[in-house]
Amino acid sequence: MSNNQVSDSNVDSSETGQTSSTPNSPDSNQTHFGFKQVDKAEKASMVAGVFHSVAAKYDIMNDLMSMGVHRIWKRFTIDCSGVRAGHKVLDLAGGTGDLAAKFSKLVGENGQVVLADINNAMLQVGREKLRNKGIVGNLEYVQANAEMLPFPDNHFDVITIAFGLRNVTDKDKALASMYRVLKPGGRLLVLEFSKPQNEMLTKAYDLYSFHLLPKMGQLVANDSESYQYLAESIRMHPDQETLKGMMETAGFEQTSFHNLTGGIVALHRGFKF
Template identity: 45%
Template sequence: MPEDHKDTAPRDTEASFGFARVAEGARQGLVNQVFSKVAPRYDLMNDLMSGGLHRLWKDELIGALAPPKGETPFALLDVAGGTGDVAFRFLDAAGRGGSAVICDISAEMMEAGKARAGGRRALEFVQANAENLPFEDRSFDAYTIAFGIRNVTHIDKVLCEAFRVLKPGGRFLCLEFSSVEMPLLDTLYDAYSLNAIPQLGQLVAGDAESYRYLVESIRRFPDQERFVQMIRDARFERVRYRNLTGGIAAIHAAWRL
């Protein structure tokens, strides 16, 4: 009898998309679709969902970065920062030597940012994937990513790219939703985010499913200590984190030494 021939064609592995499992190769396209839909109402929804807290958290991020004043050149790469919230704050806080590149995979998110940018100086928009940045090694003094890293397919690749493009002595700062560490607040937050936010997305943006994914993606993201270890694995040093609002969000900071 002829030998059985097994199918040895490579199989696409799976990745999480919210609570669902999808083919790894399809995930980024699905995430892109989410952000193409939510871009026009993204900033408004952030205000409504967080009661304006996201603005304070972003202020805290720039406060932790503490960019130099005066004429000292200081270059920021803000990844997944399409609408400009973090980069604009940085340029407002930095001296005349400050410059920023906003890098985002979503053209729609960057269009929203360009519409808000006005005549801001020393600002550039670049469309690219955080897992494969189109910048030379050791190009930037600081790297920020706010509420973006949980939407990538390979967090480890993003962290390695962050390390690569930072100059020695450069800072890495990540602001992301995290694991609530206050009793009672965690229960209230789960009930609000899993139920109210998709309904709010439907009411304001006509899109409950995109906001259901965004909420579910928070639950899939590593907790504070696990994320610390991932940052260390990418060769960063002096890794620290600080919880915001009981751990609803956290700022992780590290150095490339």
């Protein structure tokens, strides 16, 4: 997960369902860090701290926290990607490279996959993991800020960002940047925690994420605060319809979303034409 994206979940509005361009903070220099209000300049380093702390145990915690279901969510994302041999794919906030590993096989030797993350610790864990699996050749690693992607215009056929957008300081800016580097005909896939669609599920999910999750983080990664932040940042992220609207504002067309596991996670898809 990227940290710069991580940097701060842009003073947004997600809470209220407004778009991120409408800050709801009383001070425009302030932003959310979970439920806390912090200085914008501070948040990037705070989020970076979270991901530095969890990088080593990131995969095992993902499996534990989601009971393995995150693998199914990621498979669904890949199924929706329409990736073919020869495609150029950007896996943004790619973390430990789950999506990039699969894309590398799908695009073949004539294709290219760029695993980008703002957090160097995450990128290193991802690089080591994929190299140990023998996934090399068509895969590049780039430390990049989602808000200012260091790639030419109209460059990628597919961009994915899985569990990374909520950590981005200025989501609108990041979406605009993704739109710029996407080829016409290309698509963006945003896999992110979202709003459960059932009252009972919401209650159970709150109980799990605010009480159980930090304890699991303490036990496994010796870090409860990072997982407390995770739970809080999920609540601050825009809901399904809001994010869809933000994508449309950025220029994406034929936008849609699929709720997964009752809306705990949603996959948003948008095309550039």
